[in-house]
Amino acid sequence: AQSVSQHNHHVILSEAASLELGCNYSYGGTVNLFWYVQYPGQHLQLLLKYFSGDPLVKGIKGFEAEFIKSKFSFNLRKPSVQWSDTAEYFCAVKGGGFKTIFGAGTRLFVKA
Amino acid sequence: EAGVTQFPSHSVIEKGQTVTLRCDPISGHDNLYWYRRVMGKEIKFLLHFVKESKQDESGMPNNRFLAERTGGTYSTLKVQPAELEDSGVYFCASSPRSGGSGNTIYFGEGSWLTVV
Numbered sequence: 001a002q003s004v005s006q007h008n009h010h011v012i013l014s015e016a017a018s019l020e021l022g023c024n025y026s027y028g029g030t031v032n033l034f035w036y037v038q039y040p041g042q043h044l045q046l047l048l049k050y051f052s053g054d055p056l057v058k059g060i061k062g063f064e065a066e067f068i069k070s071k072f073s074f075n076l077r078k079p080s081v082q083w084s085d086t087a088e089y090f091c092a093v094k095g096g097g098f099k100t101i102f103g104a105g106t107r108l109f110v111k112a
Numbered sequence: 113e114a115g116v117t118q119f120p121s122h123s124v125i126e127k128g129q130t131v132t133l134r135c136d137p138i139s140g141h142d143n144l145y146w147y148r149r150v151m152g153k154e155i156k157f158l159l160h161f162v163k164e165s166k167q168d169e170s171g172m173p174n175n176r177f178l179a180e181r182t183g184g185t186y187s188t189l190k191v192q193p194a195e196l197e198d199s200g201v202y203f204c205a206s207s208p209r210s211g212g213s214g215n216t217i218y219f220g221e222g223s224w225l226t227v228v
Contacts, residue, residue, distance in 0.1 A: 004154075034216070043115075043221035044203065090155060099168060100217055102147070102155035 002027045002095050006103035013081055014111045021076040021106050023091030033074040034092040034100070035065055044090070050074065061085070083112040114138065116220035118204050124226045130192040133223045137186070137206030143167075144187050145207075145217060146179060150200040158202075161187060173198075194227045201225070 007022035025031065035047040048059025055067040065076045074091060091103040117136045125131050137144045146158040159169040163184035172179070176195070181187040191198050201224050205217040
């Protein structure tokens with residue numbers, strides 16, 4: 001069965017610090033990978049996605065993620081976080097079929 | 113374009129009562145999904161409709177949960193009778209018809225259910 005593991009449940013950073021959120025998945029076949037974000041009081045929205053091609057994916061708001069197939073990983077990065085990046089981040093995987101599986105989420109708090 | 117809408121946004125009910133959650137997907141989206149997030153846990157898949165048919169209901173916790181999608185449009189998720197452990201946020205999501213492995217799903221704001 002597919003599963004998604006997010007390494008950190010809570011992350012606290014100061015503004016301008018660099019961010020990397022870990023995500024590993026278990027599925028042996030072709031996958032589509034996503035990062036979703038939920039800002040306080042808002043609904044889940046797509047941050048970026050990987051389907052195929054360049055394993056380094058650029059998303060909105062300066063986020064990027066790198067798909068490393070050999071490590072079954074899809075880590076999210078941002079070189080310099082802002083206070084407005086405070087949110088909960090979810091890694092998600094879609095393998096064979098239609099079901100998308102989510103990780104437990106990482107709560108990021110950025111100190112101004 | 114309207115997004116996925118869910119109603120009610122919040123519901124507080126007593127154990128043993130019934131609650132019905134409604135989801136209106138994005139117009140034209142054949143795929144509709146229900147997910148649930150219990151406090152602090154991952155977002156768990158409940159089921160998937162393609163139009164009015166249940167494609168995958170492997171995530172439904174037990175027979176107290178009943179999902180329908182009449183006419184392939186909006187969907188309802190009924191919990192009867194509700195138990196304390198049913199508390200959480202119920203998310204609905206939809207994606208277009210050609211939803212093979214490549215489609216993004218779009219989420220509603222969720223329905224917060226509290227069972228007391």
